[in-house]
Amino acid sequence: MNLYFIRHLKTEWNAEGRIQGSLNSNLLLDTNKLEKNIADYLRIKKINTIYFSPLKRCIDTLDLISCLYKLEYKISDIRLRELNHGKYEGRFLKELSTSEKEAKTNNPWYWEWPEGESYYQLSLRVKSFLNHLKKFEEGKNIAILSHEGVIKVFIKELINLKLEKFINFKVPNNVIYSIENNSLKLTCLNEISNLILTKL
Numbered sequence: 001m002n003l004y005f006i007r008h009l010k011t012e013w014n015a016e017g018r019i020q021g022s023l024n025s026n027l028l029l030d031t032n033k034l035e036k037n038i039a040d041y042l043r044i045k046k047i048n049t050i051y052f053s054p055l056k057r058c059i060d061t062l063d064l065i066s067c068l069y070k071l072e073y074k075i076s077d078i079r080l081r082e083l084n085h086g087k088y089e090g091r092f093l094k095e096l097s098t099s100e101k102e103a104k105t106n107n108p109w110y111w112e113w114p115e116g117e118s119y120y121q122l123s124l125r126v127k128s129f130l131n132h133l134k135k136f137e138e139g140k141n142i143a144i145l146s147h148e149g150v151i152k153v154f155i156k157e158l159i160n161l162k163l164e165k166f167i168n169f170k171v172p173n174n175v176i177y178s179i180e181n182n183s184l185k186l187t188c189l190n191e192i193s194n195l196i197l198t199k200l
Contacts, residue, residue: 001133002180003158004047004143005151008061009034010173017092020147021085021116024056027064034174035061037189039069041176045141048072051129052145053080062145071143079125082147086116108167119153126153151177159184 013025042050042065052058054076062074088095096104104111112118133142144154148171156166158179171177176187 001138002045002141003133003154003178004041004045004141005154005171005177006038006061006143006145007148007151007171007173007175008053008055008057008145009064011057013090014173019085019088019091019093020057021082021089021113022055023089027057027060034189035064036068038176039065041187041189042069042071042143047141047143049075049137049140050143050145051075051077051080053082053147053150054078055081055147058145058147077129079129080144080146080150083119083122083149084113084116086113088113088116109163119149122149123153123157126150126157130154130157155179155184 009027011020011025011027013020015028018025048071050062050071050073052062052074058080059076065071066074100114108119110118110120112121144151146154151171152166152169155161155169155177156163159182161169174189176189178185178187
């Protein structure tokens with residue numbers, strides 16, 4: 001089974017640096033037409049099944065992609081929703097208190113956002129979803145449209161990414177991470193005319 005991880009297109013809150021979590025903001029009007037590049041990528045890889053987060057920014061991204069490439073199976077799964085950042089959703093990271101920042105730094109995997117969840121709790125959702133894929137989608141090319149936190153956890157679980165690398169791992173809105181034959185690759189989508197495939 002080959003997996004292709006797509007982050008939703010950039011939103012207004014992404015541009016402002018706000019924490020989104022389970023809340024939403026609109027997609028930016030100017031996304032450099034990355035939906036076309038994503039559609040081209042899916043076509044090249046002959047992907048006809050995509051699982052997606054039910055949060056609106058992912059649905060809106062999928063709608064744009066679907067106008068350009070017909071996906072036979074589009075399946076919403078609540079386990080793919082973003083990490084719940086609790087009372088800090090819609091706010092800025094700098095608003096964390098000193099004690100919260102220290103706790104987050106000292107125990108990044110198990111630290112829970114106030115009234116939210118931890119990466120560890122998110123990983124339980126991810127593991128449950130991976131078990132589903134192994135049971136029902138083995139041997140297929142599967143796209144997953146989700147969020148930065150979720151994709152980070154997927155990659156940590158699939159390639160045993162060490163915690164210190166996981167913390168600094170970035171998932172921009174203009175790349176696709178893929179795991180093909182157990183090898184992690186990065187595809188940059190900024191070039192309109194051609195897709196640049198590079199090993200991470």
